[in-house]
Amino acid sequence: MDRTEDTEDTGMRPRTAEAGRRTAVWIASVDSDEPQLLFATAELLLEAPNWSxxxxxxxLNGAGRLWRLDVGTPSGLVEIPLDGVPDINNDHVLSPDGRTVYVSxxxxxxxxxxxxxxKGVRLTADDxxxxxxxxxxxDGRTLAYVEIARGVAGSPGRLALMPAAGGPGKAVDTGEGHLDGPEYSxxxxxxxxxxxxxxEAPGHAQIARLPAAGSVLRRVHTSDTVDWFPHLSPDGVHAAYVSFPPGTLGHPANLDVTVRLVRTDAWAVPVRTFPLFGGQGTMNVNSWxxxxxxxxxxxxxxxxxxG
Incomplete structure (x- = not known):
């Protein structure tokens, strides 16, 4: 999600491939410093992998659509048709049983x-x-999302929760600063x-957590970098997130960034780091x-x- 994309009638459009630039999809292991290049293309800008x-x-999303890429024999992309759903962005997650995909x-x-x-079903109201x-x-019952006031340029993101089956959302008070990437442990x-x-530094995002039942938001790691999108492994032992250079505003594309792998009991000590050229689209959603x-x-x- 990118606040700069909010214009009349949202104004959001799918990102497109740039001349001379490739999309490279990588698989990293908790046991290796060298990620595996799974797939590369100059024809389509792909973003934000979920693991099935x-x-x-x-x-992955690309050109406003959802695609499947086989991990074992990645010969090519297969589109997943989402009937009745408009172009999507890079905020998409799978239900715990893997049967449903929720998309923005x-x-x-x-x-x-x-x-x-x-066939897709719209879950949110015109609120x-x-x-x-x-x-x-x-348990598959609740969605965590970011809500931003429509038509208000620069409006900060706020945490909100709603029933996964659809229904009114409820905002959660987490303070005045912009919040993004809410994800359950x-x-x-x-x-x-x-x-x-x-x-108080503009854009200086840091990793934090709060009890799912509500309460105070607490920082889990203090760093000089601008840190986005914490994703915990299914066993809760590790987490991965994206670090942008100090002074970065938001989570823009086309920067030298670092994907950091940490243990959830030691956020300050990276287990592995993966420097790359990316940012927006690199790892917006859980990809474990x-x-x-x-x-x-x-x-x-x-x-x-x-890379």
């Missing part, structure tokens, strides 16, 4: 559709806000996010494999550049 429930494929439309609404493809999905509770006890609440041993991310290198 059966461990066999990744789901370019119209600012949330939709649910069969993960294998089929004066844009809705950007990031998390679903482990595997045990359902916490919501992790990034927030600008803890600093079901066995908690691997996770996926995307880079956007110039032709001839490795």
């Amino acid at each position: 429930h059966d461990g066999r494929s990744l789901l 439309g370019m119209d600012g609404h949330l939709y649910a559709a069969p993960a294998a493809g089929g 004066g806000t844009l809705h950007f999905l990031h998390g679903v509770s482990p 595997p045990d359902g006890e916490w919501i992790y996010c990034n927030t600008e609440t803890f600093t 494999s079901p066995d908690s041993r691997r996770f996926a991310f995307v880079s956007y290198p110039l032709d001839g550049r490795a």
Whole structure:
């Protein structure tokens, strides 16, 4: 999600591939410093992998549509048809049972559709806000998303929760700073996010969490970098997130960033780091494999550049 995309009638449009730049989809392991290049293309700008429930494929968005990429033999992309759903952005998640995909439309609404493809259903009402999905509770009943006032340039993101079946959303008070990337911990006890609440420096997002039942938002790591999108592994042992350079505003595209792998009991000490050229689209949503041993991310290198 990018606040700069909020214009008349949302004004949001799918990102497109740039001349001379590739999309590279990578698989990283908790046991290796060297990620595996799974797939690369200059034809389509892909973003934000989800790992499928059966461990066999990744789901990515590109050109406003949803695509499946096989992990074992990645010969090409297969579109997942989402009937009745507008162009989508890079905020999409799978239900805990893997049967449903929840997506954020370019119209600012949330939709649910069969993960294998089929007819989508709009979940959100016309409540004066844009809705950007990031998390679903482990019991599958609740969606965690970011709401932003429609038509108000620079309006900060706020945490909100709603029934996964649809219905009114409820805002959660987390302070004045912009909040993004809310995602449940595997045990359902916490919501992790990034927030600008803890600093007066413009855009200085930091990783934080709050009890899923509500209460005070607390920082889990203090750093000089601008840190976005914490994603916990299914076993809760590791987390991965994206670090932008100090002074970055928002989470823009086309920057030298670092994907950091940490243990959730030691956020300050990276287990592994993966520098790459990317940012927006690299890892906006949870991309962990079901066995908690691997996770996926995307880079956007110039032709001839490795990552």
